Structures are given as structure tokens and as C-alpha cells.
Amino acid sequence: MSTDQLPTRQEVEDLLYKEAALLDEWRLEEWLELLTEDAVYQVPPTDVPEGDARNTLFIIADDAVRIRSRVKQLLGRFAWAENPHSRTRRLITNVRVLGADDGGILVTANFAVHRMRYESVDTYIGRYDYKLARAGGELKIKERRAILDNEALRPHGKISFIL
Amino acid sequence: MEKSAETYIIDDKEAGLFRVNRRVFTDPECLEREQRRIFEKCWIYVGHESEVPHAGDYQSRTVAGRPIILVRGDDGVIRVLLNTCTHRGALVCRQKAGNTKSFQCPYHAWTFDSRGRLTGIPGEDSYGGEFSRDERALAAPAQVDSYRGFVFACYDPAAESLYDYLAGAREYLDLVADQSEVGMKVVAGQQSYSARANWKLLVENSYDGYHGLPTHQRYFSFLGDIGIDVRSRNIAAPPHQKPVDLGNGHAVVEYQSAWGRPIAHWVPPFGEHRKAHFEAIRRRFEDRFGKERAWRICETSRNLGIFPNLVINDIMAITIRTFYPVAPDYMEVNAWALAPADEGAEDSALRLDNFLTFLGPGGFATPDDVEMLESCQVGFRNREVEWSDISRGMKREYPTITDELQMRAFWRRWNQLMTEPQIRRARKAA
Numbered sequence: 017m018s019t020d021q022l023p024t025r026q027e028v029e030d031l032l033y034k035e036a037a038l039l040d041e042w043r044l045e046e047w048l049e050l051l052t053e054d055a056v057y058q059v060p061p062t063d064v065p066e067g068d069a070r071n072t073l074f075i076i077a078d079d080a081v082r083i084r085s086r087v088k089q090l091l092g093r094f095a096w097a098e099n100p101h102s103r104t105r106r107l108i109t110n111v112r113v114l115g116a117d118d119g120g121i122l123v124t125a126n127f128a129v130h131r132m133r134y135e136s137v138d139t140y141i142g143r144y145d146y147k148l149a150r151a152g153g154e155l156k157i158k159e160r161r162a163i164l165d166n167e168a169l170r171p172h173g174k175i176s177f178i179l
Numbered sequence: 180m181e182k183s184a185e186t187y188i189i190d191d192k193e194a195g196l197f198r199v200n201r202r203v204f205t206d207p208e209c210l211e212r213e214q215r216r217i218f219e220k221c222w223i224y225v226g227h228e229s230e231v232p233h234a235g236d237y238q239s240r241t242v243a244g245r246p247i248i249l250v251r252g253d254d255g256v257i258r259v260l261l262n263t264c265t266h267r268g269a270l271v272c273r274q275k276a277g278n279t280k281s282f283q284c285p286y287h288a289w290t291f292d293s294r295g296r297l298t299g300i301p302g303e304d305s306y307g308g309e310f311s312r313d314e315r316a317l318a319a320p321a322q323v324d325s326y327r328g329f330v331f332a333c334y335d336p337a338a339e340s341l342y343d344y345l346a347g348a349r350e351y352l353d354l355v356a357d358q359s360e361v362g363m364k365v366v367a368g369q370q371s372y373s374a375r376a377n378w379k380l381l382v383e384n385s386y387d388g389y390h391g392l393p394t395h396q397r398y399f400s401f402l403g404d405i406g407i408d409v410r411s412r413n414i415a416a417p418p419h420q421k422p423v424d425l426g427n428g429h430a431v432v433e434y435q436s437a438w439g440r441p442i443a444h445w446v447p448p449f450g451e452h453r454k455a456h457f458e459a460i461r462r463r464f465e466d467r468f469g470k471e472r473a474w475r476i477c478e479t480s481r482n483l484g485i486f487p488n489l490v491i492n493d494i495m496a497i498t499i500r501t502f503y504p505v506a507p508d509y510m511e512v513n514a515w516a517l518a519p520a521d522e523g524a525e526d527s528a529l530r531l532d533n534f535l536t537f538l539g540p541g542g543f544a545t546p547d548d549v550e551m552l553e554s555c556q557v558g559f560r561n562r563e564v565e566w567s568d569i570s571r572g573m574k575r576e577y578p579t580i581t582d583e584l585q586m587r588a589f590w591r592r593w594n595q596l597m598t599e600p601q602i603r604r605a606r607k608a609a
Contacts, residue, residue: 059541061368064274071527073368073516076541077532085401089543094396097546134557136375168371170511173553174546 096178275551359519376516388580428486496534
């Protein structure tokens with residue numbers, strides 16, 4: 017892909033901000049529509065942030081099947097860790113369009129995701145690495161990786177919502 | 180001086196009644212007593228030999244609240260060193276992991292070698308002639324030993340050997356360690372999380388067969404969705420399941436599960452193309468150990484609790500999980516995946532994938548466990564409700580894994596250590 021085919025930062029920001037709003041509002045079915053059919057969602061472990069899920073124990077390494085199952089579970093009754101749902105608020109900044117390779121359009125952004133539940137506020141801080149693809153003119157998410165700066169999930173305890 | 184023991188548990192075998200006083204989950208004095216009577220007396224898991232494979236390799240971590248270094252010395256011997264300079268206290272190792280010839284304290288540059296010996300002091304001539312480097316070597320726990328690659332430390336010089344301490348748990352560690360002919364290894368990537376709950380709630384939870392269906396319904400629905408017949412295995416039905424009291428507070432539940440196991444229970448989501456490979460794995464175990472033991476290794480899942488705070492669950496993958504109380508209502512948890520050191524890339528990827536379907540702080544099950552433990556901890560604020568009930572299956576001749584025999588094994592040992600009279604040399608000082 018040549019540089020002139022890359023999306024503008026504004027176009028990418030529109031996508032990421034829309035995604036953040038859908039996730040914060042628990043509109044997870046609509047969020048799935050932002051993903052390609054084969055999309056993956058990963059959270060590497062805090063001690064190997066640049067690891068590969070094939071040989072490193074991640075916190076989350078969802079393929080397309082597991083992403084959809086995760087959404088179904090979260091919208092059902094029995095995902096106790098999210099029933100009742102957390103409140104979340106995502107602040108996304110420092111969006112950069114880095115270029116493109118065979119895997120797609122490379123985008124990175126910083127995040128601070130606050131989760132409020134049972135009177136605790138836990139903040140997840142880190143960086144998103146995205147691979148985006150154009151599908152029929154629309155930008156879609158092919159890969160999203162949330163790389164935590166937190167040294168441990170303490171006191172968060174878990175990533176029960178979609179980070 | 181210690182206050183006299185309170186009644187922590189009610190253990191009435193005749194009436195089939197077993198109760199735990201909820202103060203053990205909330206009382207800071209109880210935690211203080213646990214530190215002295217349990218964490219400073221028992222063998223505590225430190226790490227796995229595969230985490231320091233070469234001379235000079237080290238891991239610095241917190242074990243039983245103490246910053247320690249797990250290091251393989253230049254002589255090839257694995258040691259546990261207490262990470263504090265013998266001069267004035269600073270950490271001599273400030274990296275998480277690495278390889279080194281020496282640990283140099285950044286404060287005054289005292290230098291210790293990979294065996295913990297003091298090898299360098301700036302301006303040593305300022306000390307008198309009596310100065311002994313030997314006395315100022317990095318300190319170590321009273322005892323350090325390993326079993327089948329699992330390294331433990333004990334702060335009590337009078338404690339029994341690790342081998343004796345592990346008692347019946349050795350057999351179950353063998354069932355894990357025997358899964359490779361060249362040894363097991365801890366996979367890269369540590370799951371470091373926490374729970375706003377008392378540490379003993381995670382002990383109970385880690386081998387609790389009763390909570391499986393209600394707490395983890397979402398996981399079993401997921402299994403159904405990917406084509407696993409979850410009704411194919413009734414985990415509560417004999418003879419393919421049993422809870423076992425392994426002695427010294429250790430316990431296990433062993434059962435046939437519906438989920439697939441990388442070694443080696445094939446299920447449809449693993450793919451038809453892997454079926455023959457799984458059969459080959461099984462045959463290899465039959466050749467090595469005979470049909471019965473091969474069946475146990477491959478076909479049964481085992482949730483093992485080693486007293487006080489080590490869990491090794493060989494279920495849809497193998498996890499090592501250890502945890503430690505920071506406060507009565509807060510624990511830190513560390514978990515790893517264990518795999519055959521010689522496992523191929525594709526098998527390893529499948530194993531890690533299978534691990535994440537259930538386990539870990541982002542899995543389809545562990546977050547709900549954490550939720551339940553935290554929920555219990557909040558419930559304990561109702562101090563008027565004094566007791567938790569652990570009586571399930573107590574009167575049954577052959578308890579099932581959905582009974583609570585395994586928790587009772589833990590609690591009886593815990594209660595014994597917490598209440599037995601101790602000879603205290605320092606009594607007159609109190």
C-alpha cells in the first residue's frame with residue numbers, strides 16, 4: 017500500500033473514538049461490526065509486553081470465535097465478573113498512523129481506561145496497536161492489541177470487560 | 180505474647196458438621212499469626228528450575244512477602260538468596276530477571292557473587308581485623324530444596340524435609356512432571372493479578388468441584404458452542420473422579436473432564452488433523468508407563484493444592500498458581516503455564532490457546548472466580564453471620580469432587596498449625 021492510500025489520522029481517530037463509545041456504552045454487538053471476520057484481540061502479559069501469543073502466555077488472545085463468544089457471554093447473565101456491568105470510560109490519545117504492511121494499516125494510540133465497579137476505580141494504562149483493513153471503502157479492525165503499562169493487574173484483579 | 184487460640188473451626192464428624200469462623204478471613208491478628216505459624220514454618224513455593232536454566236540466570240520475586248532472588252550459581256546450584264544487602268539493607272538485585280556474575284548493591288557498592296558470597300567492599304581496610312566477609316554473605320532461607328523441578332524454601336530450620344512435607348502430593352507432582360521425557364518448563368509470560376479477598380478463599384476455590392457449573396456456566400456454554408459435548412462427562416459420578424486428602428494439608432481432586440487436554444484428550448475443536456497426533460502421544464505414554472498410568476496422565480484432570488499457597492491445576496492446560504496475603508482482604512496472585520520443555524511449536528500454541536479459554540485474569544472462568552471470592556469477602560462484613568459451612572459430603576463413604584473433603588483437609592491442617600502449643604524462647608521478653 018502506498019502512503020497516499022493510508023487513512024488520515026482524522027479518519028482513524030473517528031474509528032477509534034466510535035469504538036471507545038460503543039465499548040463504554042456496552043453496545044458490543046455494534047462493536048463487532050467494526051471488526052473484520054477474522055479479527056483478533058490480544059492483551060499480552062505485563063512482563064512480556066511485546067510477546068507472541070503462540071509461545072508466550074498472554075492474558076487474552078482471542079481469535080474470531082472467542083471474540084464473538086466473549087461478547088455473547090458479556091451480554092448474557094452468567095459472566096458474573098461483569099454482571100452487573102462495570103462502568104468504563106476510555107481516554108484515547110496520541111493516535112498515530114504508522115504505515116502499512118501485508119497485515120494491514122498500522123495504527124497506534126495511548127489509552128487510559130477507567131473501570132468503576134462496586135465503588136472501586138481501577139485504571140488500565142497502556143498502548144493500543146491496531147492493524148486496520150479497508151473493506152468496501154470502510155476502515156475495519158483486523159487486529160487490536162492492548163499493551164498494558166501497568167506492571168501487574170493489581171489491584172484490578174482481572175480484565176473482565178473488553179479492554 | 181500470642182493471645183490464646185480462638186475457635187477457628189468446628190469439626191464434628193459424628194454430626195457431619197464442619198464450620199469455619201469467618202474471622203479467619205477478616206481479622207488482622209489472624210493474618211499476623213498465619214505469617215508466623217504458617218508462612219514461616221511451611222515449605223513455600225519459590226519457582227521452577229526451568230526459570231533459571233543456565234549458570235548466572237536469576238529471577239527476583241516476592242515470595243511469602245519477602246523480596247528474594249532465585250539464582251543458579253556459577254557452580255550450577257540453584258539457590259534462594261534474600262534480596263537485601265547485608266550492609267544496610269538495599270536490594271542488591273533490582274531487575275526482574277537476567278543473567279549475571281554478581282549482584283552489586285547500588286547504595287555502597289558491596290558486591291556478591293552468584294552464590295551469594297561477599298566478594299567486594301570499597302574501602303574494606305576501614306573495618307577492623309575481625310571483619311568477616313563470610314558472615315556478611317547474602318542470607319538464605321533456613322532450607323531450600325526442590326522436587327521434580329519445583330523449588331521450595333522454608334524459614335524453619337527444624338521443619339521436616341521437603342520430600343516428607345509433600346507427602347501424598349508427590350504422586351500428583353509426578354503425574355505432571357512425567358509428561359515430558361526431558362523435563363517441564365515454565366512458559367514465558369507471567370499472569371500477575373490480585374483479588375480483594377482473603378488468600379484462603381482462593382485455596383478453597385482452586386479445587387472446588389461444587390462451584391463449577393453455577394459459577395462457570397458461561398465457560399460450559401462456550402464449550403458447547405465450539406462443539407464439545409459437555410454432558411459426555413459427569414464429573415460427580417464415580418469411578419472416574421475422587422477427592423483425596425494427601426496429608427499435611429495437601430489435597431487434590433481427580434476427574435474426567437469434558438474439555439480437551441493438550442496431553443492428551445482430543446476434542447473436535449482441536450481439529451481432525453490432530454487426531455492421529457494425539458493418539459501417538461497417548462501411545463507414547465502407554466509405552467512409558469503402561470495403560471493405567473497413561474490413562475491417568477492423559478485422560479484425567481487434577482486440581483492439586485499444596486499447603487499452604489501453591490496450586491498446580493493440570494486441567495485444560497497446566498497452571499502453577501501461588502498467592503500471598505498482603506492484607507486480610509487482599510491477595511496477590513502469580514500464575515504461569517507449565518509445558519513439556521520439548522513440546523513443538525504447534526502443540527505449544529494449542530496448549531496456550533486452551534489455557535486462555537478458562538484460566539487467567541482474562542479467561543472465561545478465572546475472572547468469575549475472583550468475582551465470587553471478592554463477593555464472599557464483602558459478605559463477611561455481616562459479622563453477625565459467624566460461620567461458613569464446609570460440611571458437604573462429610574457423612575458420605577465415598578465423597579465426590581463436588582463435596583468439600585479437599586477443603587476440610589486444608590482447614591484441619593491450618594487449624595492445627597494455628598492452635599498447637601509452641602515453645603517460645605522469647606516468652607519472658609513479652
